[in-house]
Amino acid sequence: MANIKELSPDSSPQAAFGANLRRLREERGWKQEELGRRMGYSGTHISAVETDRKMPTLRLARSADQAFGIEQSPDTFERQWREIQHGTLLEGFGEFVRHEGRAAEIRLYEVGVMPGLLQTPEYAEALTARAVERGAITPEQGTERIALVEERQAALNRKPPPLMCVALDESCLRRPVGSTATMDGQLSRLVEFAAQPHTILQVVPFTIGDRRPLSLPVTILTLPDRALMSYAESAQRGHLERDNKFVLPTLAAYHQLQAAAPSQDQSVAMVEKLRKGTP
Incomplete structure (x- = not known):
């Protein structure tokens, strides 16, 4: 034998x-x-x-x-693969992505980097290339990471599309990723996103200071049955929360962030200024 x-x-x-x-x-x-x-x-x-x-x-x-x-x-092999990719360092991410793909409403706040749902291919490739260079991931994992970004974005094209509220810390706009052309394309993508009827884009400026109620990236999903869940990440860990006792305070903080941030028109104007190189 x-x-x-x-x-x-x-x-x-x-x-x-x-x-x-x-x-x-x-x-x-x-x-x-x-x-x-x-x-x-x-x-x-x-x-x-x-x-x-x-x-x-x-x-x-x-x-x-x-x-x-x-x-x-x-219990598919695809589910296991997602756990391999995200479950060890970012606990709960694989399950979060599955819920994200069917959510009726998506509210997200990001710091420092464009969220995957809004990244252009060039921006995603530049980020991934640097991660491969640092040895944080293998080239094969980099390819899979880009494919996952594309897959998550494709899920937003369903009918009817989810309501999307995106709040970006100003650092997301000012941190250069890739070439000048890459950043110009990414900023243009934000303007296009804001123009859609089911989206809201707000930039949270540095001047908001200590009035910013959220300090870490967070996404809040409203599912078709109106159930809520939130997903938050630190540098090395992620946490998927389903208990309303914890999700509702996060949702309240998100609403406070939206109230303190400039309007969508003002936010788009800020993006356009950066595209033109205006301080």
């Missing part, structure tokens, strides 16, 4: 992914080559993923879901 490597699913999310892939394959009596053929990969590649020698990708996860016919299951 061939020497089959023992797996430890609890050792990491990647190992759990590989163990699950092997389990479902063996339940169907398929060899690695057979599963690879069904998924569009070599048997060697499947073996490397099963034994945690190669990171799964979003494409592979979706191919596995199709091969096993579990696309509509709550």
Whole structure:
């Protein structure tokens, strides 16, 4: 009998992914080559993923879901992949993205960097390239990160679209990312966003000072059944909150932020000045 490597699913999310892939394959009596053929990969590649020698990708996860016919299951390989990408450092992000894709209302506040939902491809690529250069992520993870940004933005094109309220700290506009052309394109994207009938854009200026009620980025979702949840991030952690006891004070703080910030017309004027290089 061939020497089959023992797996430890609890050792990491990647190992759990590989163990699950092997389990479902063996339940169907398929060899690695057979599963690879069904998924569009070599048997060697499947073996490397099963034994945690190669990171799964979003494409592979979706191919596995199709091969096993579990696309509509709550426990898909795509869900596991998202947990690998975001669950270890940014707890709750994978689940948050799924809810974001069906939310009736999205309210977000961002500091320092443009939020993913509004990033242009060039801006997202510039951010990702720097992360790869620093060794924070691998090139493959960078590719998947950009694909996730595109996927999240595509989900906003549903009918009817969600109401989107975006409050950006002034630092998001003034922090240069990529080339001058990249920033010009990104600022133009903000103006286009503000012109849509289901969006509200406000820039929170530095002059608001200690009157700013929120200090960390936060997103508040209103789901189709009117349930609320919030997602907040620090540098290394994320937290998905569903308890209204904690979500409602965050929502109140967001409304206070909107009240203190300039109007959308004033905010768009600020963006246009920056585009033209006016202080």
